[in-house]
Amino acid sequence: MKVHVKRESDFVAYDVELPDATLLEVLSSIKTEQDNSLAFSSGCRSSVCGSCSMRVNEKEVLACAYKVQDGDVIEPLKNIEVIRDLVVNMDKALETKKRAKTWLQTYNKEAKLTHEDEKINALQSDCILCGSCYSACPVYAVNEEFLGPFALTGVWKYVSDKREAQPKEKIDTIQTNGVWDCTLCNECTLVCPQGISSKADIEKLRMKSTMAGYADPSFTQSFDGGFGFDGSPSF
Amino acid sequence: MKTDVLIIGSGGAGLTAALAAKDAGADVRVITKEYPTRSQTCMAQGGMNAALGNVSHDSIEDHIQNTLKSAHGEADEEAVRYMCSEAPNAVAWLDEIGVCFSRTPEGKIAQRRLGGASAPRACYAQDYTGLKILHTLYERCLKKDVEMFSERYLVDLLTKEDGSICGALILNMRSGELEHHFAKCVVLASGGYSRIYDKYSTNSTASTGDGIAAASRAGAKLLGMEFVQFHPTGLKNSSILISESARGEGGYLLNSKGERFTNELAPRDEVSRAINEQIVAGEEVFLDIRHLGERFIDENLPQERKLALLYENVDPVKDLIPIKAVAHYTMGGIEVDNKSQTSVSGLFACGECANHKVHGANRLGGNSLLEIIVFGREAGKSAANFVFCDEKCQNDFDFKKEKSFLDALIEYKNEIDFYQKRTELGELFYKKVGIIRKESQLQEAKQEIELLKKQLPLMGVKDTSKVYNTNLMEFIEFRNMLDICERVVSSALARKKSCGAHFVVEE
Numbered sequence A: 001m002k003v004h005v006k007r008e009s010d011f012v013a014y015d016v017e018l019p020d021a022t023l024l025e026v027l028s029s030i031k032t033e034q035d036n037s038l039a040f041s042s043g044c045r046s047s048v049c050g051s052c053s054m055r056v057n058e059k060e061v062l063a064c065a066y067k068v069q070d071g072d073v074i075e076p077l078k079n080i081e082v083i084r085d086l087v088v089n090m091d092k093a094l095e096t097k098k099r100a101k102t103w104l105q106t107y108n109k110e111a112k113l114t115h116e117d118e119k120i121n122a123l124q125s126d127c128i129l130c131g132s133c134y135s136a137c138p139v140y141a142v143n144e145e146f147l148g149p150f151a152l153t154g155v156w157k158y159v160s161d162k163r164e165a166q167p168k169e170k171i172d173t174i175q176t177n178g179v180w181d182c183t184l185c186n187e188c189t190l191v192c193p194q195g196i197s198s199k200a201d202i203e204k205l206r207m208k209s210t211m212a213g214y215a216d217p218s219f220t221q222s223f224d225g226g227f228g229f230d231g232s233p234s235f
Numbered sequence B: 001m002k003t004d005v006l007i008i009g010s011g012g013a014g015l016t017a018a019l020a021a022k023d024a025g026a027d028v029r030v031i032t033k034e035y036p037t038r039s040q041t042c043m044a045q046g047g048m049n050a051a052l053g054n055v056s057h058d059s060i061e062d063h064i065q066n067t068l069k070s071a072h073g074e075a076d077e078e079a080v081r082y083m084c085s086e087a088p089n090a091v092a093w094l095d096e097i098g099v100c101f102s103r104t105p106e107g108k109i110a111q112r113r114l115g116g117a118s119a120p121r122a123c124y125a126q127d128y129t130g131l132k133i134l135h136t137l138y139e140r141c142l143k144k145d146v147e148m149f150s151e152r153y154l155v156d157l158l159t160k161e162d163g164s165i166c167g168a169l170i171l172n173m174r175s176g177e178l179e180h181h182f183a184k185c186v187v188l189a190s191g192g193y194s195r196i197y198d199k200y201s202t203n204s205t206a207s208t209g210d211g212i213a214a215a216s217r218a219g220a221k222l223l224g225m226e227f228v229q230f231h232p233t234g235l236k237n238s239s240i241l242i243s244e245s246a247r248g249e250g251g252y253l254l255n256s257k258g259e260r261f262t263n264e265l266a267p268r269d270e271v272s273r274a275i276n277e278q279i280v281a282g283e284e285v286f287l288d289i290r291h292l293g294e295r296f297i298d299e300n301l302p303q304e305r306k307l308a309l310l311y312e313n314v315d316p317v318k319d320l321i322p323i324k325a326v327a328h329y330t331m332g333g334i335e336v337d338n339k340s341q342t343s344v345s346g347l348f349a350c351g352e353c354a355n356h357k358v359h360g361a362n363r364l365g366g367n368s369l370l371e372i373i374v375f376g377r378e379a380g381k382s383a384a385n386f387v388f389c390d391e392k393c394q395n396d397f398d399f400k401k402e403k404s405f406l407d408a409l410i411e412y413k414n415e416i417d418f419y420q421k422r423t424e425l426g427e428l429f430y431k432k433v434g435i436i437r438k439e440s441q442l443q444e445a446k447q448e449i450e451l452l453k454k455q456l457p458l459m460g461v462k463d464t465s466k467v468y469n470t471n472l473m474e475f476i477e478f479r480n481m482l483d484i485c486e487r488v489v490s491s492a493l494a495r496k497k498s499c500g501a502h503f504v505v506e507e
Ligand SMILES: Cc1cc2nc3c(=O)[nH]c(=O)nc-3n(C[C@H](O)[C@H](O)[C@H](O)COP(=O)(O)OP(=O)(O)OC[C@H]3O[C@@H](n4cnc5c(N)ncnc54)[C@H](O)[C@@H]3O)c2cc1C
Pocket: B008, B009, B010, B011, B012, B013, B014, B031, B032, B033, B034, B035, B036, B039, B040, B041, B042, B043, B044, B045, B046, B047, B048, B049, B129, B130, B152, B153, B154, B155, B189, B190, B191, B192, B202, B203, B204, B206, B207, B210, B211, B241, B328, B329, B350, B351, B352, B353, B365, B366, B367, B368, B369, B370, B372
């Protein structure tokens, strides 16, 4: 079985005989038995730490959750600085969490969460910060200032949490380079290993924004009301 | 680079310590060889103990007694009392900062029963308890502007002439440069050492005991290194953990004949030995949760189903899950007092790398997440207190300039493959320093370690590049693991009688 791994300069083909193995097992065997210089990150081996996200045949996967096929082409995540081989620098992507203020700002003492409340954002808090969604997002590709999928999902997690006493502040924070910049293309949802849809979370945040008195800037900025000559919406 | 409190490790213990030290007014810097959110704490599934009595009657006293019993006389009662009494506060704090704990229909924090507990006591967040706690702590650190550096590797601690600690020698993995991080004190929160068992461990690849080895080199005392907890239900091929909650919720253990052979809810050491006996007798061992039903499994044990499918090609809804007992948690570590102070001035430790004498010879499921929060906070407070109260801190950072391991490395040859040795070491430890121990086998292991240590200069690294050299990092880890192995074997040899996880048979 051959796999092609993107190295510093070019793709390198490796032969491995490991039937039914995960990509992480294959990479580890290459590293320890064939080529000690191959660089990649891993940790938990069980899809929960987010270390081993990379691209296989141009799609984002977790190496520890992907079974290798003959001929697979392995590359690092896109839209993120590559440090070496399959290792990327997540600092900048993680910085978006800070800019988006994805944390509980003020604890609402009165809030009593029920079993149903728990369900509202259980999925969002399953995010493992693997960065796959940033790699897949076409907006993040062209605008580094875009807060991006996982940060916005994080914002929704807190906006929808009864324990947050100041959800409005979060809504204020995500108006520029935030909810309105997303094209709702859904690429982030398709690659998320945790089944999270940032797109859906962004739609919910847009609704909350509208309720808070904000409007889609692309809608208000052009006096035409955002409609083209034929009257169809252009956003 | 200077700071008040330098924290090595950003798991639950490190981040909690950072928040506590920051709240106490100290400047704090956290360093990790991964990213904070990738620390092993994210892997904890089962839950975190606190006697809240939300599901059925429970009391702090029961929690204390269960913990002491499981510790086999090796715990410090005062420390255990403190930890168990603080537990409800710790959970309340986590809830206040946003952890999404699962709830009961009445809106209380839900609790499940783990092995050795007299009541359902573990608070959980589906089976992502550690992940949700760790990420929430990380977000809290972002909120509080805690300085965090990722992908920086602790090589050694920096010591002054008088032996006290004044910082750490750090390898910046991205640039390949060495950095001196000076601090008025250091908190080690670098995790456990179960990876010495290599593929016979549930742990993250990062749990190589680096901090413990560095502390020991700097003169800190270690305690209880022979106590390694084996978890009954690692997946047979990959050793990936199937959470204890699977048994807590009613799963059975079966042998190849389909017979149950042990009390599934006994403490881990007993269950692991029972499993081991079966395997030695030629049986295969399985976990059976089929009777819990698909809906229940998908709601409460979704990770376990996913992992069994991926790594064993079995669907727990209709198949048995093949398992074996594997190294999971290390009770031993850097000896600390109730204030998390080690035997070396200026050095604190918390979390799995430390020994706060709360687990003794055998840890109860759910007590580790509790420990990292309770004593993480203690360590942070004590470190800040040290910074503000201890005169030694006013001194300059004139550390003893010694040749570091990395300087010596340049002359190392590359004749023996350390990756192969790492695999062999894991096998050796699983067989000879594992669930059942015999003096003769411990002696054999001891000799083997001595030999490997001698051969270290023949192992070296093949990759000589600077940027993100994981070959080099893994070699430094291997060196640390050898140091740790030596300590585990010598402590095991010194303890002649069985005690909890350390089980000796006469020959
Ligand atoms: C699969 C699994 C399930 C578990 N389930 C439970 C459970 O349900 N309940 C429970 O109570 N406990 C559970 N545990 C145990 C518990 O998760 C750990 O004991 C606990 O998380 C340890 O936390 P820590 O902060 O001490 O260390 P870790 O989370 O291991 O963090 C160690 C940190 O140190 C850093 N580090 C290490 N070496 C270096 C170095 N050389 N330089 C720089 N940084 C370094 C790492 O990068 C990391 O940030 C489980 C463990 C595992 C493996």
